[in-house]
Amino acid sequence: MSTNNNNTNLKPQSRKYFERSKYINTLCSGVIICCLLAGCSSQPLVREEPTLMPPMDTQTVVQSVQVQAFSSDKNGYGARLAELVKNGISREGHIKVLNQDGQSLLTGTLTLGKIDSKAYQRSREVTEKKDGQKYTKTVYTYYYRKQLTATATYSLNQRHQVIAGNNFATDYKQEWSAETAAEARAISATDEEIISICLDNLAEDIIYAVSPHQQNLTFELQKGNSLKWDVWNLPHKGLKLGVDYYEKGLYSQARDYWNQVLEQATDTTNQAAARYNLGVYEVHEGHYKKAFDHFREADRVMPHNTLYMQALKKVERAARGNSDLRQMRVQ
Known part of the structure; x- marks a missing residue:
């Protein structure tokens, strides 16, 4: 009993057309695959x-500013944020920073919250060979994670009118690993280092919001x-x-x-x-x-x-x- 093969039963002219169509389809498929692969790069x-960029939050001309200490849920950090903002505005060089009688007044609120920390471990099975024999042992990696969300709200006032204001948030999240839990904790960032990073980020957001800046x-x-x-x-x-x-x-x-x-x-x-x-x-x-x-x-x-x-x-x-x-x- 014979099997009917559509390819072998084609007439010579039809078979030639069939082979050409198959070649074109293969070629096109290859081109499409190459294009898809190229698209992954x-x-x-x-x-x-660096280009001078205008303030993000205001188009009002600000020639001088007085920055007050931010009110904060943790003592001392509101004043530190204000100092960072003053130093940054002065560094950009487009607005005078005054201790009093500034054309504009910048005030705000800082919320640091609580630094959350967590220690945990993960295990994996490792196969080793000793004296010609294989055996499996459990290996542990110890982790220590810290995270903090800090927020700042600012208001820029000129002649008793609000000309700019915004809310900013920055998230810190990092984990460290070591062979023991004590080592993982020891190499982690201190709470003070984490707070400093968050204050720097918030200060930059506020500086970019109110002052022309290089970017x-x-x-x-x-x-x-x-x-x-x-x-x-x-x-x-x-x-x-x-x-x-x-x-x-x-x-x-x-x-x-x-x-x-x-x-x-x-x-x-x-x-x-x-x-x-x-x-x-x-x-x-x-x-x-x-x-x-x-x-x-x-x-x-x-x-x-x-x-x-x-x-x-x-x-x-x-x-x-x-x-x-x-x-x-x-x-």
């Missing part, structure tokens, strides 16, 4: 030079391998070439490759990625208006892309910070 992050802008350059592509529209090679040159400090060459993508690519994904990369280049050059235009065009071509929307927001704040510098500088 990360995009290079670039950190530009690094970070962008994720697009090679094309993390974006969504179809089989017929693959990443333009100019994207990756431009990123390679940019990472080596050859910025004008990178710009030329990305402009080449704009001239040659016809699909929206390549066009948007090139526009975005050109925006990053303009940020590096300090041309925030040009950078904004490139980011806006990338967002127009591919709307709802989180990366492009975040870039628009970053460069818009950077542009406002630089244009407001003369107005907000200490006189």
